[in-house]
Amino acid sequence: MxxxxxxxxxxxxxxxxxxxxxxxxxxxxxxxxxxxxxxxxxxxxxxxxxxxxxxxxxxxxxDIETIIPYLDTFTENIHKVHIDSAVRPVIKICELLAKAYTSKTDNKIKKALNAVHKERIIETCFDHMINNGKVAPKAYGMTTLYLLGKSYDWVYPELVLILERDFQIQSAAFKARAKQILKKIKKVRS
Structure with missing residues (x-):
């Protein structure tokens, strides 16, 4: 085809x-x-x-491992996606990658997802956290940032700042996910 x-x-x-x-x-x-x-x-x-x-x-x-040969292409281009109905699935894939990468069970994503891939994903998720887009990508983004942020000492302070700043002006769905993430970050830090 x-x-x-x-x-x-x-x-x-x-x-x-x-x-x-x-x-x-x-x-x-x-x-x-x-x-x-x-x-x-x-x-x-x-x-x-x-x-x-x-x-x-x-x-x-x-099967998240089917993305492995295309991680470079995917992470090089995710920041370009801007149509709302395309942004949500792309950021959801970022969340799936973060979950696989931080999973307790062994998988091929742990070896394939390198520092450059993670940095591109983190950057894209932060971009969606600070823009005026829909809630679903923000929810997937905050989960992704929480998971990948375990390896980057600068991610949590930035994420907390954004979540606390936007908490009052966002939807109930955003607030619910933000509460979960803030609680988890607090637990990790203590």
Whole structure:
């Protein structure tokens, strides 16, 4: 399948779990499609970009290790994604990577996710924390920053500052996640 053919197929992807899962499995079963999917995802001004992001998120949710050969491409480009419906799945993938990386069980992400990847993810998550975007990416971002922040002494002070500053002006969902994260940071620090 060519990039053009995949692009056409993504027109059929919608918000339904069934469609996202169908195309995620298509990509998992045809790994040669992953670079093409990423090309479409990172064509950030295109209306099909979010659909590629949805499929890529489902692929990573099903098996996070499928992203390993593409970590450079993914982390080099995540900061460019700006359409709200594409931002959420991209930051969710960052959270999935952070969870795998900090997991107590051994996995290949722990070896593959290097310092440069982590720094790019941290930078992108902070960017989404300080912008006026939707709550879901902020929630995934704060979890990602909490998890990866264990290795960087400067992350927690910055994250706490943002969470405390924005607490009163954000939604109930933001406040609930922020409370959890602040509690966890306090526990780690004491």
């Amino acid at each position: 060519t990039t053009t053919q995949l692009y056409q197929e993504l027109n059929y992807v919608n918000h339904s779990r069934e469609k996202r899962l169908y195309y995620a499995n298509l990509v998992i079963n045809n790994p040669n499609l992953v670079p093409k999917l990423l090309d479409i995802l990172f064509t950030v001004d295109d209306k099909i970009s979010p659909r590629a992001a949805w499929v890529f998120e489902f692929m990573c949710s099903k």
